[in-house]
Amino acid sequence: MSPNGPECTHLGTIEVLELPEAVDGCDDCLREGGVWLHLRICLECGHVGCCDDSPGRHASAHAGTASHPMIRSLEPGEDWCWCFVDELAMRIPQITGQTRIPPSPMLS
């Protein structure tokens, strides 16, 4: 991030500093019988939602309804976080762990 660029002011909302060992999929898709493409985790409450390329777009929906601004990708090899309010991507090295996720039901 450029020192003069926009800064995210929501880092204080982050409660999840250690990622879960494994998740079963998007919380909302699992409940509704939907399918997801990529998984994101809410860094305030640990809700697992699906990306905007998934039919349910549950990560964005959760950010809106719960007013939880920050997510991190749970995809293998991805460590970026995203703030929905500032629309900023960033890396947050304080967040540790690697989550085992099942293959996307849209790709199988």
Ligand SMILES: [Zn+2]
């Ligand atoms: Zn922010």
Ligand SMILES: [Zn+2]
């Ligand atoms: Zn979903």
Ligand SMILES: [Zn+2]
């Ligand atoms: Zn949340």
